[in-house]
Amino acid sequence: MDESKEKEENSFETVKQIFNDYLATHQHRKTPERYAILEQIYTHEGHFNAELLYNAMQKDYRVSLATIYNTLDLLLECKLIVKHQFGDQLAQYEKTFGTNIHHHLICTQCGKIKEFSDKNIKAAIQAKHFQTFQMSHYSLYIYGICSKCLKKKKKTS
Amino acid sequence: MDESKEKEENSFETVKQIFNDYLATHQHRKTPERYAILEQIYTHEGHFNAELLYNAMQKDYRVSLATIYNTLDLLLECKLIVKHQFGDQLAQYEKTFGTNIHHHLICTQCGKIKEFSDKNIKAAIQAKHFQTFQMSHYSLYIYGICSKCLKKKKKTS
DNA sequence: TTTGTTGCAAAACGTTTGCAGCCTC
């Protein structure tokens, strides 16, 4: 418990530093809004989308949606977050630093998303080398039917 | 050459049959628009999106975008096509029948998408079994920088 | 002082929906 919390705090300090360096080298301004958004993201668990982030931040800090999107783009560029476009239309994001690489199971019936890890899959992908392509990250989405929907289906048929 | 063309024609007859059966068992009507859209998809190469399909069809057949989307949903349900939501906002589709399973390389700089296959990756994914999830298909997106953009980057730095 | 960044509101975009008429079944 203590260990994971400590790790989390350390990782926030680290990402702050990474973001700081990124803004400096790309001559972007260090605005309080940008750090506030980064903090909100890195001190909370799990997936999020722009609106969720916006709503969550209104309590402590007043930021516009435009600034949220602007900052998310910056964070994408310096690879502190990744973006997913699952079946539905609103984009989902997740942090990359201090998080294990994982894959996603997507239920085509109810849309529920579950994470999983598999070292064989991970190894197979990372072993792949491309002559004319410099890999930076990847997303694996596995579609199917979750146990809950499977039960429902059996009942009705 | 002849062989691949023959295969293509056979595969169109097969998918027509699959679609036909799907429509029948689900009590959907067999409208000429639906078959025309299926034909357009299966007699052309590569990825497509709703607008591209719409524009391509205007020459020979008058269909509305609403019908295109309606039919794409049906084809998704009977698994004759799959949908991809790459970085940009418009959804891409591709046919599944008579096509080898492949993965996607996505350039984060220019957005270009390239396909590739790897039997080790394929094997690792298909070997995975879930106790509480019934896998139907999957998508692997590898993000990075393509050779063209890599060259440009080197020049400017 | 300069100009990148902000909030706000309006616009843009792909996709969905409502509706009257059409055509499978």
Place this chain on the structure above:
DNA sequence: GAGGCTGCAAACGTTTTGCAACAAA
């Protein structure tokens, strides 16, 4: 004949943009 499907246009929801004010450099 009933009602699912169509085209059309208007509506939707997320994301982007234009603009004046603000504040980091």
